[in-house]
Amino acid sequence: MDAKSLAFAGFISAGYFKLDPRLAWVPVDLTLLLAVLSIGLAVYSTIRSLSQVPIQLLWICSLFAAFAICLFWTAWTPPAADKVARLFTLTFLSMILPLLLFRTPADIHRFFNALTLAGFLLALDATSILLTAPELHRLSGGNANTGAFAHAVIAAALWLTVLGVEGRMPLHLSLLSVGPFVALAFASGSRGPLLAQVCTLLVGGVLFYRKSARTVCRFGALALSVALYLYLGSLIAPDWSTDRIRSFLQGTLGGSELARLEVYALALDQLASYPLGLGWGAFKELHYLGHPHNLLLEIFLEAGMVGGVVFVALVITGVRKVHRCARQSRDEGPRALFLMILFTSIEAMVGGDVNDHRLLLALVALALACPSIWGAKLTSRTRHGH
Numbered sequence: 001m002d003a004k005s006l007a008f009a010g011f012i013s014a015g016y017f018k019l020d021p022r023l024a025w026v027p028v029d030l031t032l033l034l035a036v037l038s039i040g041l042a043v044y045s046t047i048r049s050l051s052q053v054p055i056q057l058l059w060i061c062s063l064f065a066a067f068a069i070c071l072f073w074t075a076w077t078p079p080a081a082d083k084v085a086r087l088f089t090l091t092f093l094s095m096i097l098p099l100l101l102f103r104t105p106a107d108i109h110r111f112f113n114a115l116t117l118a119g120f121l122l123a124l125d126a127t128s129i130l131l132t133a134p135e136l137h138r139l140s141g142g143n144a145n146t147g148a149f150a151h152a153v154i155a156a157a158l159w160l161t162v163l164g165v166e167g168r169m170p171l172h173l174s175l176l177s178v179g180p181f182v183a184l185a186f187a188s189g190s191r192g193p194l195l196a197q198v199c200t201l202l203v204g205g206v207l208f209y210r211k212s213a214r215t216v217c218r219f220g221a222l223a224l225s226v227a228l229y230l231y232l233g234s235l236i237a238p239d240w241s242t243d244r245i246r247s248f249l250q251g252t253l254g255g256s257e258l259a260r261l262e263v264y265a266l267a268l269d270q271l272a273s274y275p276l277g278l279g280w281g282a283f284k285e286l287h288y289l290g291h292p293h294n295l296l297l298e299i300f301l302e303a304g305m306v307g308g309v310v311f312v313a314l315v316i317t318g319v320r321k322v323h324r325c326a327r328q329s330r331d332e333g334p335r336a337l338f339l340m341i342l343f344t345s346i347e348a349m350v351g352g353d354v355n356d357h358r359l360l361l362a363l364v365a366l367a368l369a370c371p372s373i374w375g376a377k378l379t380s381r382t383r384h385g386h
Helices: 003-016 030-049 056-073 078-101 105-132 146-165 171-187 191-208 213-236 239-249 255-273 295-328 333-348 358-368 370-377
Strands: none
Touching: 003 030, 003 078, 003 105, 003 146, 003 358, 030 078, 056 078, 056 295, 056 358, 078 105, 078 358, 105 146, 105 171, 105 333, 105 370, 146 171, 146 191, 146 213, 146 333, 171 191, 171 213, 171 239, 191 213, 191 239, 191 295, 191 333, 255 295, 295 333, 295 358, 295 370, 333 358, 333 370, 358 370
16 A cells, blocks of 8 residues: 555545544544545656546546536535535546556555555444444444445455455455455445445356356355355344344335335436436435435436436446456456446445445546556556555
8 A cells, every 4th residue: 555545545435434533633624635635646646657647537527517517407505505516526536536546557456455444444443333332223333324334344355355366365364354344244234235245246256257266266265255254244233233134135125125216216207307407416305315325316317318328428438448457457456446346336226325426436437547557467467566
């Protein structure tokens, strides 16, 4: 890890920690502080390397220009103004800064290591809470909500899984490090991240790890470890968390699922009536949940068909590029990037608003730049950044 990876991963992850009372001594907003630090490092890195500005910056600016069209008919209520302010500052930065900060395979590895560090800190705090709290409904760490906590620790587990399967980490260390993250995620009672992890592992196994006996065995060992630690998680989890996941597996729809179905139906109904979009933040006036809890629905509904189509086109382009690199490169970075995008994309379909998905947007930006990052390394294994 280096200053660039720590600063940007901290910027992406600051929301997990910044409202924790133990950080009340920090005199400025942690997200803003790390954003400014990341900008400074991006400018310094660009000037020092005398490198060209990535063409992908133009694509991302085009996306936010499409997002800006609906500002002309946005109703400037306080929630809408807050959403727009964060979208065109912090969320915009989450897409452009990776292109300036991370230009080599080693940079990507260090970034994933820094994200894993954030997940480890949350897991450490959650473990202490689990051992000392007299009564819990659902487990979390830092000041993150339970869904964000599960997202962070499972993202860390995915990177460690890739390192273990591809032999970049001793298998026993990978087994020992991945498992606790999974157990703690179960104890959070958050079903979306767990479902996304299972789907991601299945896709990763089929696409990348079925071609040699060595990777099949290592992948199978890690998959078995995940299953065993999910069972362990059910034993240590608060009863409420266990009941939430059990009812989901049994197909029972609770209040949360019914509310989501209701909001999806309402969003789809509004899409047909407002092809140019309702304007950012307008959905809050239609439903108490405030946003559709589905990133695609939210963008198409609030930014309109133009913003939605441009967004989908960029995501598909990025996924195709990183998939091609993942199949050709001997380096594990493209495969980890592909799986991380898949994991965060699945999650984005069941929770959060556009400003909650900065990690997904950062990963998509890196996917767009994938050929230039790994283009000269497609036949050599990178051994830096770990």
